[in-house]
C-alpha cells in the first residue's frame with residue numbers, strides 16, 4: 365500500500381492566512397524545495413526528501429468561482445515552491461489525473477465537490493492513482509471529506525444532489541472536519557455536532573468518524589496514521605463511547621477495516 | 629387553494645418543554661378543544677373554530693426511535709386536547725395519509741425523514757391531501773424543511789441517501805430552520821449559516837430561502853403567509869441582499885412563484 369495522505373480539517377485557522385497553519389506540513393508532505401520565506405531567494409536551498417513533487421494538481425470544484433480559487437491556491441503553493449495546475453483548466457480532467465504528481469483538493473461545499481468529481485468521472489481514477497501509484501493526496505475540509513468512505517459526516521448544506529454519498533474511499537472511516545464541542549453558554553437548540561454524528565451511528569454498518577478539530581490534520585503513510593497539528597481529535601464509533609486522542613497519536617488502527625476496537 | 633400550514637423552526641425553545649413555545653399556535657391552527665390546563669376538566673369548553681381536528685397523524689420518521697418519539701408527541705398533543713396516531717403504527721402508511729384529518733411531521737434528521745417519506749411512498753399523497761383536500765399540515769424543524777421545495781437548506785448531516793432532495797413542495801420557497809447569525813466572538817472558521825445559504829444561491833434557479841430563527845414560525849392559510857412567534861426572520865434571495873422581516877409581517881409574496889421581488 366503506497367497511499368500517502370495529508371487530511372487537513374480546515375484551510376484557514378483563525379487569525380492566519382490561507383493554509384498558513386499547515387504550510388510546514390505541506391512542505392514535509394510533498395517534499396522538495398522547502399525554503400524559508402525569511403531568506404533571500406539566493407539562499408533558498410532545495411531539500412531532497414524522497415519522491416519530491418514539482419507540480420500539484422488542484423481540484424477547485426468545491427467553490428463556485430474556480431478561477432479565483434485557483435489563483436489563491438496557486439499563490440500559496442508557489443510560495444512553498446510548487447507549481448500548481450488546476451483540473452478545471454485541463455481539456456481532459458481524467459488525463460490530468462493520470463499525469464498528476466500530487467493532488468490537492470480544496471474546501472468549500474462538499475456536495476458540490478463530490479458531484480463535480482462524479483460529473484467529471486475522476487473519482488475512481490484519483491483512487492487508483494493514490495492507492496496503486498502512490499501519488500500523494502492532500503485534502504482540506506471538503507477535500508478531506510471526499511477522501512473518506514462517504515460524505516455522510518460533512519457539515520455542509522446539500523446545495524446540489526450528487527449521484528451518491530460514497531466518496532473516493534482512500535481510508536475505511538469517515539472524518540468530520542471543523543469538529544467542535546457545543547458552546548456551553550449557547551441557547552441554540554439545534555443538534556450539537558456530537559448529536560449529529562450519533563444520529564449517523566444509529567444507522568447500520570456505519571464506519572468510525574474521526575472528529576478533526578480546526579488546527580488538526582491526519583497524516584497517512586501506507587498503513588500508518590498520525591495525528592498532527594495543534595489540537596486533540598475525537599473518535600466516534602458505533603455503539604461505543606467517544607475517545608479523545610492527543611496530538612502525535614498513532615491512529616493506524618483506523619486503517620484496519622473491521623479490525624479490533626482501539627484500546628483506550 | 630385550501631392549503632393550511634404551520635411551519636415551526638424548532639420543536640423546543642431554550643428553557644421550555646417540547647412544543648411549549650408554540651402550543652397556543654397549535655391550538656389555534658388545529659382548532660377544537662382549546663382548554664386551559666389551569667381549569668378543572670368540568671370547566672373545559674370546546675371552542676368551535678371551523679373544521680376542528682380531533683386526531684392528528686404524526687410522522688416520526690426523522691428520529692431513530694419512532695416509538696419513543698410518538699410517546700413524546702402523543703403526550704403533548706393529548707394535553708392540548710387531540711388524539712395522535714403515528715404513521716409508523718399504521719399497517720398501510722398511504723391509507724393512513726388518505727384518512728388523516730391533520731398532519732404533524734416532527735423534527736430530527738431531515739435526510740432520514742425524507743428518505744422514509746419516499747420509501748413509504750407518501751410524498752405525493754401528503755401533497756395532494758394538503759393542497760387539494762385542505763388537510764392542515766404542521767411541521768417542526770426537519771418537518772418544516774420537507775414541506776418546502778427541497779431539503780437543500782437543511783442544517784442536518786446527510787446520514788442516509790434519499791432518492792432526491794426534492795421535498796413535498798407545499799410552498800414555492802425553501803426554509804432554513806434554526807437560522808442563526810454567527811457568534812461575533814467565535815474563532816470557528818467553518819462557514820456561517822448565511823455563507824452556506826449564499827453558496828446555495830450560487831446555483832442556478834434556486835428559490836428564496838426564509839431563515840426562521842428559533843422561536844419563530846410561518847402560518848400559511850391559502851395564499852396568505854404570516855410570520856408568528858417571538859423573533860424576526862431573514863429572507864435570502866438569489867442575487868439580492870437579504871432582508872429582515874418583523875414579527876407579524878405579511879409574507880404572502882413568498883407564495884407567488886416567480887412573482888415580483890419583495891418591496892423593502
Ligand SMILES: [Ca+2]
Pocket residue numbers: 471472473474505506519520819
Ligand atoms: Ca464547507
Ligand SMILES: [Ca+2]
Pocket residue numbers: 555735736737738769770784
Ligand atoms: Ca435536525
